[in-house]
Each structure stands twice: as structure tokens, then as C-alpha cells.
Amino acid sequence: MSSAFRYWQLVTIDAAGKRKIKEITPAKVFFADRFPEYTAESDVPDAMVQRKLLHLSRDSCTDICCLAERCLLCLISWQIEQVCWQLEAQFGKAHGFSYRDLLPYVLDDDGNLEQTGNYQCLGRKILSSFEPEKSHLATWINIKVKQNPELNKFFLELGLYRVTDWAILNDTSPKKLQQILDDFHALTSKEVADFLAILKSYHEIYKLQRLQQISLDNKGICPQPTTQQLHQIAISLQPQIGQKLENETVMAQLQRLAAYLREYRIYNQSRSLPKVSEYPVDIAAVENPDENEEIEFLELYRQQFLDCLDPAFKIVVTSWEKKLKQKKGNKAQNFIKALQLFHCQQMSMTEIARKLELRAQDAVTRLLKLKDFRADVQREFVKILCDSVINLAHNYSQPERLKKLEQQLASILHTQSSILFREAEIESRTVNSHSPNSLFSEKLCRYLDVLDKQK
Numbered sequence: 095m096s097s098a099f100r101y102w103q104l105v106t107i108d109a110a111g112k113r114k115i116k117e118i119t120p121a122k123v124f125f126a127d128r129f130p131e132y133t134a135e136s137d138v139p140d141a142m143v144q145r146k147l148l149h150l151s152r153d154s155c156t157d158i159c160c161l162a163e164r165c166l167l168c169l170i171s172w173q174i175e176q177v178c179w180q181l182e183a184q185f186g187k188a189h190g191f192s193y194r195d196l197l198p199y200v201l202d203d204d205g206n207l208e209q210t211g212n213y214q215c216l217g218r219k220i221l222s223s224f225e226p227e228k229s230h231l232a233t234w235i236n237i238k239v240k241q242n243p244e245l246n247k248f249f250l251e252l253g254l255y256r257v258t259d260w261a262i263l264n265d266t267s268p269k270k271l272q273q274i275l276d277d278f279h280a281l282t283s284k285e286v287a288d289f290l291a292i293l294k295s296y297h298e299i300y301k302l303q304r305l306q307q308i309s310l311d312n313k314g315i316c317p318q319p320t321t322q323q324l325h326q327i328a329i330s331l332q333p334q335i336g337q338k339l340e341n342e343t344v345m346a347q348l349q350r351l352a353a354y355l356r357e358y359r360i361y362n363q364s365r366s367l368p369k370v371s372e373y374p375v376d377i378a379a380v381e382n383p384d385e386n387e388e389i390e391f392l393e394l395y396r397q398q399f400l401d402c403l404d405p406a407f408k409i410v411v412t413s414w415e416k417k418l419k420q421k422k423g424n425k426a427q428n429f430i431k432a433l434q435l436f437h438c439q440q441m442s443m444t445e446i447a448r449k450l451e452l453r454a455q456d457a458v459t460r461l462l463k464l465k466d467f468r469a470d471v472q473r474e475f476v477k478i479l480c481d482s483v484i485n486l487a488h489n490y491s492q493p494e495r496l497k498k499l500e501q502q503l504a505s506i507l508h509t510q511s512s513i514l515f516r517e518a519e520i521e522s523r524t525v526n527s528h529s530p531n532s533l534f535s536e537k538l539c540r541y542l543d544v545l546d547k548q549k
Contacts, residue, residue: 259352
């Protein structure tokens with residue numbers, strides 16, 4: 095039920111984008127004439143009133159049609175605002191927005207009794223497409239607001255892609271998955287093979303059962319896999335990977351895979367990646383009872399995220415340098431120089447080849463092996479960061495939660511660290527003197543500068 099005043103008061107925004115209420119006097123007079131039993135503060139039986147107003151809005155009499163429609167548009171504006179509140183409650187804290195940030199995208203009704211020009215506001219689009227025999231108005235408003243292209247573009251820029259993990263996994267083919275993991279995430283061949291096996295088993299169990307449910311008209315949001323489905327996936331997966339996984343591990347791997355796919359879709363649609371500093375570890379796993387402690391933990395985690403790159407670079411660069419010293423020529427020395435020229439001076443492979451007097455750019459490519467180098471750094475980085483965060487979590491988490499956290503953390507951190515390394519991978523394809531350095535390159539250059547001063 096709604097208060098009667100919502101049928102003649104319009105929720106809109108002013109020139110500064112701030113929420114305001116606009117009373118539509120003709121709608122107020124019309125509503126009072128048609129429904130005299132309801133005062134401004136009365137609770138109105140929406141289903142009955144909406145049914146009558148909808149009938150009148152499709153009447154042949156132009157004046158009655160416009161006024162009934164205006165009453166419905168006022169109510170729709172309140173319900174659009176309610177959807178924005180719900181979106182803030184669901185995603186606002188994690189992605190840094192409030193419902194007020196959403197209003198300019200969806201509250202575009204000028205309050206006129208008739209549509210002026212060709213532009214149709216969202217409220218009119220909702221009303222003109224509403225079929226009362228198929229849905230409730232509130233449900234239809236919820237759907238159309240969440241499908242709004244401009245609103246979803248805004249969400250993508252914040253790194254929010256509002257599709258469940260299970261729906262993403264359902265509509266990803268093995269061929270597309272391999273392409274994404276190879277080219278976009280630059281995973282190793284072993285990791286790609288394991289994820290392909292997981293997706294295959296997921297499709298055999300979950301997707302097949304989901305299609306059967308849909309055929310029985312059981313539609314809606316794809317639910318989380320049940321314990322039985324996870325067990326069946328683990329059994330299906332066993333001959334492919336040579337081991338039986340626990341249900342919790344299967345779930346973690348499915349979520350990790352979905353995160354890879356989600357990040358790819360966000361980038362593919364918005365051409366932007368979430369900032370590393372805005373991509374914290376999943377605090378839900380740490381269970382901080384105090385919000386101040388949660389904020390403190392996040393700040394410390396972000397600093398750990400940055401600090402752990404330095405020792406990772408030291409381990410990998412030292413290891414590669416040691417191996418190259420065992421080979422003929424100046425490969426170790428050239429490797430360090432090439433890293434510096436590519437990441438710090440943003441030289442092309444051809445320019446580096448000329449600078450180091452190597453035969454051609456392919457010689458530099460084989461020397462640097464950037465994909466393998468980044469994979470080694472990421473592996474060491476995740477190890478160091480995982481240990482660091484576990485130690486940090488001892489100050490905030492209950493002891494009985496730490497064992498479960500340790501089991502999940504490596505997967506969580508690997509997924510989140512992928513943003514940093516994917517930025518570096520994308521940068522390596524488009525390197526030029528005008529493009530900004532990725533965080534990976536910035537930290538590597540600082541390490542190489544320190545290394546040069548020590549020699």
C-alpha cells in the first residue's frame with residue numbers, strides 16, 4: 095500500500111541533481127475527484143487504484159487519459175527511488191556510491207501532463223510497456239530500472255556487473271573461456287586446463303539441471319549450487335584432475351572462475367578496470383564485528399598489497415638473473431637493461447633491440463618472456479601477501495575463523511591480484527611514451543632503480 099499523496103507528488107531532481115518533490119496540482123484534483131475516500135495521508139490499496147487509473151489512462155478521452163497517466167507516473171517516480179535505495183543497500187558500500195548518485199539516471203520526468211517532443215522519460219517507458227495481465231507494476235518498475243542502459247554503464251565504470259556468478263558460468267562456452275584465460279588473464283596452461291575441466295563439470299551438473307527447471311517454467315535468478323550439486327561436480331571432476339575435491343573447494347574454484355569472467359566482461363563493456371587500491375580482500379571472511387576495525391583492517395591490507403610487490407620482484411628478478419648468468423653472452427645484464435627500458439622508459443621491442451645491439455625485436459621478446467615473468471611475480475606476490483594478510487587477520491578475526499580464512503585466502507588474493515597483473519599485460523601491448531605506467535611498472539622501476547644503485 096502507498097500513501098495517497100504519492101499519486102500527485104513527483105520525485106524529481108533539480109538542476110544540481112538533488113532530490114526534490116514536485117506537487118502536480120491537476121493530478122491532485124483529479125485523484126480527489128476519482129477517489130474521494132482517500133486523504134493525502136491515507137493508505138491506498140495500490141492494486142485496485144492502479145487498475146482503475148490504468149484503465150482511465152487508456153481511455154479515449156484525452157484529458158482523463160493524461161491525468162490518470164500523470165497520477166501513475168507520480169507513483170512510479172516514488173517506486174523508482176525505492177529501487178535506487180535497494181541498489182545502494184546491495185552494492186553501494188562495496189562500490190562506493192549512494193542512491194543519490196543513481197537518481198539523475200532514472201528520474202527524468204519533467205512533470206508535464208503530456209509528453210513534449212520525441213524524448214520519452216523512463217516513467218513513460220515503464221508505463222507504456224507495462225502489461226498488467228503478466229506482471230505487477232512494482233515488479234515491472236524494478237526490472238526496467240535495473241535494465242536502464244545509462245545506469246548499467248555507470249555501474250560498469252564502478253566495476254559492478256549485476257549478473258550472478260552462476261549465470262555467468264552458465265553462458266560461457268569452453269572455447270570462450272580458454273580465450274579469456276589465455277589472452278586476457280594470461281594464466282598458465284595448467285591453470286587453464288583445470289578451469290576448463292571445472293566449467294565442463296559445472297555444465298554437466300548445474301547447467302543441465304537449470305535448463306530442466308526452466309523447461310518447467312521455473313525461471314528467475316540462477317541460485318547458488320546446492321550441496322548435492324557441488325558433490326556431483328566434485329565426482330565428475332575427479333577423473334579429469336586426478337583428485338577428489340571437498341565441496342568448499344569446488345565452490346571456491348567456481349567463484350574464482352566466475353570472478354575472472356566477470357572482470358573480463360566489465361573490461362570488455364567499459365574498457366576500464368577497477369583500481370587496485372579500491373579492490374579490497376573479502377572482509378566477510380574475516381568477520382569483523384566492529385566497523386572501525388573493518389576500516390582499519392582495509393587500510394592495512396591495502397598497504398600490505400603495495401608493500402608485498404617489492405619482495406616478489408626481488409625473488410623473481412634475482413632468480414631469473416641467476417639462471418641467465420649460466421648462459422652464454424650478456425643475457426643476464428641485457429635482461430635487467432631490457433626490463434628497465436621497456437617498463438621505465440617505455441621503449442618498443444625494436445628500439446630495445448637497437449639499444450642493446452640485438453638482432454631484432456624477437457630476440458628481446460624471447461629474452462624478456464614478459465608473460466612468464468609476470469606469472470612468476472604474481473605467484474610469489476600471492477604467497478607473500480597471503481602470509482602477510484593471515485598475520486594481519488590474527489588481530490581482527492576470531493581464532494576458529496582463521497583456519498577457514500587460510501583455506502580461502504590464496505584463491506581470493508589470486509583473483510584480486512589479477513587486476514594488477516592484467517593492467518601490466520594490457521600496458522605491454524600498448525606501451526608508448528604518452529601512456530601512464532601501471533602500478534606493476536611503477537613498483538618494478540623503483541626496485542630496478544634501487545638494484546642499480548646497489549651495484
